[in-house]
Amino acid sequence: MRDDQFREILRFFGLSWEGYRRVRRGVKKRLQVHMLGLGARSVKEYLTRLEADAAEREEAEGLVTVSISRFFRDIGLWHSLGSEVLPERIRTEEKRIRVWSAGCGCGEEVYSFRILWQALDGRIGDLPELDLWATDANPAYLEKADKGVYGASSLKELPDEWRTACFERKPRGNRFALHGDLKAGIRWRVHDLVREAPPAGGFHLVFLRNNLLTYYDKKLRDPAFRRIVSALGPEGILVIGKKERLPNEGGVFVPLTNCPFTYKKVG
Ligand SMILES: C[S@@+](CC[C@H](N)C(=O)[O-])C[C@H]1O[C@@H](n2cnc3c(N)ncnc32)[C@H](O)[C@@H]1O
Structure with missing residues (x-):
């Protein structure tokens, strides 16, 4: 997935391009798999699908979430x-x-x-x-x-x-x-x-x-x-x-x- 396509998806969810800098690769990969699974041929098609389908939107939201943590972090x-x-x-x-x-x-x-x-x-x-x-x-x-x-x-x-x-x-x-x-x-x-x-x-x-x-x-x-x-x-x-x-x-x-x-x- 290209950066401009990823930016468009982040914008759709109100998320920050800068914030995703360090985790971009992994999140892009997850989204790509989801997009393919839905048969969307472009980001535009993908976002239209997410707009129309609350369950798939929720699924995509889960995919852009980052859960990395550890005990006594910092x-x-x-x-x-x-x-x-x-x-x-x-x-x-x-x-x-x-x-x-x-x-x-x-x-x-x-x-x-x-x-x-x-x-x-x-x-x-x-x-x-x-x-x-x-x-x-x-x-x-x-x-x-x-x-x-x-x-x-x-x-x-x-x-x-x-x-x-x-x-x-x-x-x-x-x-x-x-x-x-x-x-x-x-x-x-x-x-x-x-x-x-x-x-x-x-x-x-x-x-x-x-x-x-x-x-x-x-x-x-x-x-x-x-x-x-x-x-x-x-x-x-x-x-x-x-x-x-x-x-x-x-x-x-x-x-x-x-x-x-x-x-x-x-x-
Ligand atoms: C990287 S983890 C951080 C966990 C912990 N606070 C830490 O610093 O180790 C980010 C967590 O924020 C949660 N999160 C992201 N957006 C959220 C939202 N809008 N409301 C509640 N939790 C959210 C994610 O589900 C994820 O579990």
Whole structure:
């Protein structure tokens, strides 16, 4: 598939050409197979078909979704969250900490948070109640998250002692199953960041990493970002991806100097 054809498909879905730079080849291949399967001889024909057929459109949307993730992705972030940001928040927040992993993929991000929280429980003790939300537009990813079984490459940033403490190695296939107690108490929801209001409000911490801010065009991204910001409580903390930037939309943030890719809402 040529670049201009791929651009046309991205435009159709309101997605960003720049955001797809690093994953272009794989996504193009998937779309090409789908196009051929539908017997579409040109991108124009393909898009006309998608417009007329909701199920095929949904299928194509799934094909342009990127689910790459891993536990403790950008490990420096998690070190700072665990050593500074969360202990400070826990000191000032007595009752309940509300956290949302928005566009959570197959669960690696929210389970990383759960593991970190368990470690804090051992270190600080007497933690507030944790209200932990994990949402994604793709129900298949949430099903995978629910199983909680991952390949070794998903665990490559996980400190060794946590790998041993939190996972059971499966007898075959170099795969690891997360312990059941770490899966409990997470509110999983199918939720579309672009088309739906946030699932709740008053969050102390929102992870919005490697999805909306990377893959969507301004037109879809900015209103969705405003809604997500409004779901953060006063002084709420927003974590974005390593290669992402905050749009100039929806509230005032200051970067946290002690934690990378992390911002505090101040307006
Ligand atoms: C690359 S993964 C990122 C997972 C995790 N946040 C991380 O950084 O490791 C992108 C995820 O965003 C989800 N996503 C993309 N568009 C979305 C939307 N409009 N609403 C909800 N989730 C979306 C995808 O389904 C995918 O699971």
